[in-house]
Every structure is written in structure tokens, then in C-alpha cells.
Amino acid sequence: MKAFARMPLNLQKMKVPRGIIYLIPERCKGCRLCLEFCPREVLQESTEINAKGYHFPEIAPGKDTNCIHCQFCTMICPEFAIFTEEIED
Numbered sequence: 001m002k003a004f005a006r007m008p009l010n011l012q013k014m015k016v017p018r019g020i021i022y023l024i025p026e027r028c029k030g031c032r033l034c035l036e037f038c039p040r041e042v043l044q045e046s047t048e049i050n051a052k053g054y055h056f057p058e059i060a061p062g063k064d065t066n067c068i069h070c071q072f073c074t075m076i077c078p079e080f081a082i083f084t085e086e087i088e089d
Contacts, residue, residue, distance in 0.1 A: 019069025019084040021059060027081035030054030034073035034082050040066045043073070057082065 008014070021042065028050055034057050035043045046058040057073075067084060074083045 015089065017069045018087040018089060019067040020087055021067050021082065021084050023057060024081045025050045025056040027079045028054055028056035029079050031078065033076045037072040037076050039070060040068055042066045
């Protein structure tokens with residue numbers, strides 16, 4: 001790990017944001033953009049298919065608390081099939 005010359009004075013006061021992911025499988029068209037852009041790799045492709053015949057995203061096993069509420073998935077989804085909400089600790 002690289003050592004930094006300077007550290008923020010309030011580093012201990014900083015909190016990592018947490019989020020919860022909501023999926024609407026019937027809207028998904030299987031573009032996989034949410035999977036590709038998730039910085040914490042919280043999502044994976046489901047083995048199930050929706051009514052349109054596409055594999056929709058699902059939360060990967062063991063990663064249900066890894067969402068940092070960056071909202072990349074919300075911004076990138078062309079079908080508005082996924083969104084996040086921040087969880088207050």
C-alpha cells in the first residue's frame with residue numbers, strides 16, 4: 001500500500017455512504033450497463049429471465065451491504081429499471 005505524504009485531518013470523521021438497491025426486473029432489457037459501471041461489483045446477472053426474455057441484474061451473494069450509493073446504476077440505466085437510496089447509519 002502506498003503511503004501518502006499528507007492525510008486529511010478529519011479522516012476519522014468521514015463516513016462511507018451506504019445504499020440499498022431497488023430493482024424493477026420487468027423494465028430491464030439486459031444491457032448490463034449497471035453491472036459494468038458498479039464500482040463495488042455489487043450486481044451480477046441473474047439466471048432468471050423477465051417477461052421480455054432478458055436476464056436482469058441481481059445483488060451478488062454476500063454483497064448486499066456493499067453499495068455506496070454512488071448512483072452510477074441509476075444514471076446509466078436507459079430503462080429506469082434500477083435505483084438506489086441512501087441508508088442512514
